[in-house]
Structure formats: C-alpha cells, structure tokens
Amino acid sequence: MAEATDTGSAVVINALDIASHSQARIPGSVNVPFTDSLTSEGPVARPEEVRASYEETGALEADKPVITYSRAGIAATFDAFQLARLGREDVRVYDGSLTDWTSGDARPLEAD
Template sequence: MVDVVSSDWLADRLGDVRVVDVRDGWEFDGIGHLPGAVSIPFDRFRSADGDVGMLPGRDAWADLLSGAGVAADDDVVAYDDTHGVFAARFLVTALLYGHDSDRLHLLDGDFSAWNRERETTTEATEVAGAVYEITDPAETPLVDFEAVEAALDDPETVIVDTRDPAEYEEGHLPGAVNLDWRELVDDETRGLKPRDELDSILDAAGVTADRRVVLYCNTARRISHTYVVLSHLGYDDVAFYEGSLTEWEARDGAVVEG
C-alpha cells in the first residue's frame, strides 16, 4: 500500500530512500530542499496530451524519472509544500505506471513541517544514473466513465467528491458525498489529523472500509491525496476516476446541483 511516513521515519532512512521534491524548481534551488532530494516539479508530470486523464504518458514518465536518478525498484518518499496534495499525485502516477505500492511513501506534513525542526540545504544533489522501467501493475485502481456510471446505483459503493463545498454545490455526480481533501489535514502541523479524527470524519461521510469507494475531483489531483490517505488507513477497495469531472461533463454525464 502507499503509506504516509513521519519525518522521524524519513530522517532515519535518508540514505536508503529516494526523496522526490515536487515543488517548483525555483523553490528547490532558492528556498532549499531536504538533503539528498531530487527535483521533479509537478508541471513536469502533468499533461493533458499523455495517457487517460492527466497522466503524462509512459515514455514521458520513464524519461523523467530516469533523468532524476529514480529506478523502479527504489523506495520513494515524495513531498511538496502544500500539505502533500502534489506529492500524492506523483505517488499515484508512479503506482499507475507499475511502481510497487509498498515502495511509495508520502511525507507527513510537507517541506515547511520538515523545515521547522530539521536541516535543509540549497546544495545541488548529485543524480545517479538510472533507467526507469515501466511495468503494467497486476491490479489498478483506475476506473473509467462507464464503471463510474454503473457505480452510481450500487448501494455497496460510495462516490466521493473531494473538492471544496462550493464546487460540490455547483454540481456533482448524483448521490456523491462531499469530502474535501483538506478536511483530512491539520493546518498547524501540515500533516494528517490524528487517526481517531480521521475515522470520525470518514465515518460521518459514509466512507467506511467495508464499502467500495470511488474518488473524483476535477482533474485527479485532489483525489490523489485522498487515495493515499485511505490506502494508508488500510482501505483496500478504493477506485480512482482519473478522468474525474472534466471527462464526466465532456461525456454528458449526469450532474446535480445543491
């Protein structure tokens, strides 16, 4: 499973994992980064011209990670400075291109949380040579338009809109519940809320581990964070609608307001 790791966990393993910083390049160079981190800015792996949804395409992804010295068998920890939402997108992209989920980790908190207590650097990281080989995952959480449409009438499935309440009110999939991804993070610590709080929030929304969960937002960025959180909490039946509302509306899927 993709999991969420603490700064203590990472500090003990900095020499054994590949740390990926997905902030803008100027932040990586100018503000500083975690020791040993490599820079793979979010806009480098976000493309509407690649595979389904906003995935960058297999060749583009392989070239990008190879150039950053990341191999397909590396243990990877990703971080950003936005509560993990962009880093989570990186990790889910890696998962969808066959990276072992047990080797994918989201740093709890983000750069700012790390920077409060630990060393950062502006020194360039030496990038080792690597050839990133994409494989087809044995299982994929991806679901398409038809699968989501069929799930609307399934009482064992909960459709989850991870956008903010105002967006949800403007229009959402029929029967979808609203669970803003930011509800799961603590603004002060910049990391996930305590487990008991997370369970309470998820239970209140009807998002429970005994149900199938289908996630969507607008362009699959925000659902990446919720996907990682649910994976970390042990949910084992979580579907990822990569096309999200962008594709849904383009294909005239039903949308309700209010």
C-alpha cells in the same frame, strides 16, 4: 463510474471543497474535501484526525468499494491516500474525474 452511481454499488467521494461540491457533483456522491487531510501547518493530517469524516460517509465499511474524484483527479488522491492509511485497500481514484464525467456523453450533475 456510471454503473456505480446508477446502482449505488460504491461510496463515491468528491474531494473538492464544499462550495464546489454544492455547485456541481456526480449524483449520489458525498463530500470529504481534500483540505480536511491537511493541517493548518501544511503537513498531511494523521489518520485519527480525519477518521470521523470518512466514517460519516460509510467509506470505512467494507461492504462497498470506494471511488474518489475531484475536478481532474489530483485532489482525489488525498482522500484515497487517507482512506488507505485508515485500512481501505480497495479505494479507486476516478481518473479524469469531473472533466471525464462531463465530456462526451451527457451525464447528469447534481447541485444544491
């Protein structure tokens, strides 16, 4: 993950809510909250209902791989699932996500 953020070689998506993304995020990451993948009735939204959110981040362009993350990785699976449904077969979930990023070596966080 550090290499991807240092070089910009991947689209890095934070699946947490907007407030959490604003308070602390991996540098260079963009936000597509996992809740965007749910409908008001609870089921998972259809791919065409969320396509625009991912298009805005560049996640549907094939020139860079996509890495999703959240606090521990669970919410990130929603974004990875939707991206797979939209045709991205190379999406990776950052296992451990922010919990891993902030443990051990001091890695930077961005905030608004």
